[in-house]
Amino acid sequence: MECKPVVVLSRCINKEAVRYNGGIVQDDFAQKLEKYVDYITVCPEVDIGMPVPRPTVILAKIDNSIRMIEPTSKTDYTEKLEEFSKSFLNSLKEVDGFLLKAKSPSCGVSDTKLYQKDLKHTIGKTDGIFARISKEIYPYLPVEDEGRLHDFWIRQNFLTKIFAYADFRHFKKSASHIKDLIKFHQRYKYLLMLYSPSNLKQMGRLIANWDSLGFEKTVQEYESLFKKTFSKNPTINAHINVLQHIYGHFSDLLKTGEKRQFNTLLHKLKNDRIYLTVILEFVRNFVYRFEDEYLASQKYLNPYPEELQTV
Structure with a gap:
């Protein structure tokens, strides 16, 4: 029997109402995939103690560093989120890929808005902080969000990779x-x-x-x-x-x-x-x-x- 891929899933996708607005994301692909993989869920923002619902946070480029900031109070969550991300990711014994929440300041993959220092005007898009660190710690694993996986070729490569990595883990044992x-x-x-x-x-x-x-x-x-x-x-x-x-x-x-x-x-x-x-x-x-x-x-x-x- 082949080994199931282990996939880190953003907890707000089909699992728990932990989004900033108290909502949950319903995603058909993630639901169908659950039959064939083992999910490990994570919500970096809630897991560092942020409430549900919570004020919106954004990513801003300040002094050549990307920071996660709540614009109204100017609270900076960057260090806390980076520390949690590294601790969580390094604690994973087995993992074959990541399916994260699109456009999120913590979990977005290449599509999170990046703001200027004034916290008002955008200058482009980037990875969420958790997604970025996931790529750094696991450079060969597929890190995608539910939005990108609507694309046939991105989904094809994501699935191919997670099942190949899981197959090799099973082989090694x-x-x-x-x-x-x-x-x-x-x-x-x-x-x-x-x-x-x-x-x-x-x-x-x-x-x-x-x-x-x-x-x-x-x-x-x-x-x-x-x-x-x-x-x-x-x-x-x-x-x-x-x-x-x-x-x-x-x-x-x-x-x-x-x-x-x-x-x-x-x-x-x-x-x-x-x-x-x-x-x-x-x-x-x-x-x-x-x-x-x-x-x-x-x-x-x-x-x-x-x-x-x-x-």
């Missing part, structure tokens, strides 16, 4: 021989190729020369590369490259019309005229038809539960 790592690596071949072909080759060399490091050290080095590989988001062209590699496994078995249809779907994907899920389903059909066990095991074709493909 049970692996005892290099053959276990080889099997794991084989399942992730095309997913790793999607994110970084060069890292895929480096990981292959690491496994091939495992005896020079020993099994435990090899797993440690592999984990570092595994997490580093998923740190960036793949392009459409990267998906097309992987799909063409997979297609090469069974292209000789296809009829002319089927080959033409595959190339047509690739062209539509490149021009953003179909969803990735359409061509993945097309490819999976041939994998099952030709009973290709190697391709059927590939995480690229099933990176996370099918039920999460649509919100």
Whole structure:
């Protein structure tokens, strides 16, 4: 049985009415995801002692530092929030990603308003303080908010990463021989190729020369590369490259019309005229038809539960 991803969730999303106005955020995706993950909830503002409801706080750039301030009283909560964030995040034993509240001065991801020193005029947008520190402490983990996850590609990458990280955690607990790592690596071949072909080759060399490091050290080095590989988001062209590699496994078995249809779907994907899920389903059909066990095991074709493909 695969290990469930552990996701830090803003407590105001479906859980408790802890927003500044005493409200709660209803989010369908976060609710659907709960069946497949274990949530750890947090509300940084309430957890540092702020009441519900509470005066609005904002982020302001003051003397080259971003501060969290309540404009009316001028109360500065920055140090208290930073101290809590570091303590909370460093106490997490297992975590695979973050699903936080959009536009929040503590939890927003790239979309929180940033004010000038006068606390009245905006100068741009930034991360909330808790979100920023989450990225600093866990640089390879996906940190997103519920607003950004409405975007198909952002959601696709978020889900792919949290389930891959959870899978590796589960693997580490049970692996005892290099053959276990080889099997794991084989399942992730095309997913790793999607994110970084060069890292895929480096990981292959690491496994091939495992005896020079020993099994435990090899797993440690592999984990570092595994997490580093998923740190960036793949392009459409990267998906097309992987799909063409997979297609090469069974292209000789296809009829002319089927080959033409595959190339047509690739062209539509490149021009953003179909969803990735359409061509993945097309490819999976041939994998099952030709009973290709190697391709059927590939995480690229099933990176996370099918039920999460649509919100």
